[in-house]
Amino acid sequence: SPLSAHPVTSPEEDERFMAEALKVGQSGLGRTWPNPSVGAVVVQHLDGRPHIVGAAATAPTGRPHAEPIALAQAGEAARGSTLYVTLEPCSHHGRTPPCAGAVIAAGVRRVVAAIEDPDHRVKGRGVARLRAAGIWVTVGVGAEQALADHAGHIRRVTEGRPHVLLKMAVSADGKAALAGPRPAVVTGPEARARAHLMRAHADAILVGLGTVTADDPMLTCRLEGHEDRSPVRLVLDSGLDIPLESALVRTACDVPVWVIAAEDAPAERAAALMEKGVEVLRAPRGGVEDRLYLPAVLKLLGLLGITRLMVEGGPATAAAFLEAGLVDEVAVFHSPVLLGPDAYHALAGRPLGRLFAPVGFAEVERAELGADRLVRLWRR
Numbered sequence: 001s002p003l004s005a006h007p008v009t010s011p012e013e014d015e016r017f018m019a020e021a022l023k024v025g026q027s028g029l030g031r032t033w034p035n036p037s038v039g040a041v042v043v044q045h046l047d048g049r050p051h052i053v054g055a056a057a058t059a060p061t062g063r064p065h066a067e068p069i070a071l072a073q074a075g076e077a078a079r080g081s082t083l084y085v086t087l088e089p090c091s092h093h094g095r096t097p098p099c100a101g102a103v104i105a106a107g108v109r110r111v112v113a114a115i116e117d118p119d120h121r122v123k124g125r126g127v128a129r130l131r132a133a134g135i136w137v138t139v140g141v142g143a144e145q146a147l148a149d150h151a152g153h154i155r156r157v158t159e160g161r162p163h164v165l166l167k168m169a170v171s172a173d174g175k176a177a178l179a180g181p182r183p184a185v186v187t188g189p190e191a192r193a194r195a196h197l198m199r200a201h202a203d204a205i206l207v208g209l210g211t212v213t214a215d216d217p218m219l220t221c222r223l224e225g226h227e228d229r230s231p232v233r234l235v236l237d238s239g240l241d242i243p244l245e246s247a248l249v250r251t252a253c254d255v256p257v258w259v260i261a262a263e264d265a266p267a268e269r270a271a272a273l274m275e276k277g278v279e280v281l282r283a284p285r286g287g288v289e290d291r292l293y294l295p296a297v298l299k300l301l302g303l304l305g306i307t308r309l310m311v312e313g314g315p316a317t318a319a320a321f322l323e324a325g326l327v328d329e330v331a332v333f334h335s336p337v338l339l340g341p342d343a344y345h346a347l348a349g350r351p352l353g354r355l356f357a358p359v360g361f362a363e364v365e366r367a368e369l370g371a372d373r374l375v376r377l378w379r380r
């Protein structure tokens, strides 16, 4: 009977294998843009017990998608299996043939998907196609984590802009630790490792010109084992004043640097930067004090395929994103170190608590990392 051929799985088993799929999917964060990093796990019952016979994330640059890779690993064992996938399998002919078709062709018996894909080309059609082929489909297992992991993809396909994570390191006296070696690295090695993992999981990392001139940061991921995971490095520089001898410009051929300038910034400067391998993008002004208009900047990044943006400073840039209501997630590393009166205030003079509270940020994580504490908040 169908029941003996396909043992009924328990809710606990579904949770366990979806957790596995989510973990696999998370490993690809930051390297699959413009696509989401999906995790897929193929489970086959052998001797009445479930075994993972295939597991994959979306490939770097976004294709192949996760499902065909995991199904190919499983080979013949995919027949009659259960597929756990963190996003609804696609139904459209895009850069790759639709995954729903591959799932059907492989003879998968049941599909457990964490969430529906809000991409207008999919939006329930993947699930409908699987069901029409007689596959049992469950949607919603692990949905909360999947919504967080796919926040970049969801924000981009529904609003045209990336998910924005604001990262700050704050000293005990409320001062900002800049991204590079000066004026002082306030957080310890555990906090720095976590911050570098955040960089690895970002598609792009953004700073204002002030941080470049004050700090000359590299903005690369220097976490052991993740050195190849550096995000695109972005600088908000309305007048194209970034020094040609800055660390960013000097390394533009190794890790991409995109400088976002106003439409009226001098063309000769743009040419000089492009000669060094820097990509020069143009955005309209219209922000506070006629600075770059941040909603337009984010729209531009969305068009270019960026789904996960990490904003790393400095104080004025952090304040501008918060005041524009464009921050979705905040990671504050609190250090016990005192930086003293000469250091920059973390939010250019604005109190931390007053900026977060009214917009309705909810704490999602609090962790002790060596002598430092990480507090992560998510916009409700």
Ligand code: AOF
Pocket: 035, 036, 037, 038, 057, 058, 062, 063, 064, 065, 066, 067, 087, 088, 089, 090, 093, 094, 095, 096, 099, 117, 119, 122
């Ligand atoms: C899946 N599995 O692993 C991913 C999916 O341009 P394409 O053809 O690569 O399609 C991109 C869209 O496919 C993307 O916007 C999202 O809706 C979906 N991503 N789907 O079934 C995957 N990465």
Ligand code: ZN
Pocket: 065, 066, 067, 089, 090, 091, 098, 099, 100
């Ligand atoms: Zn697909």
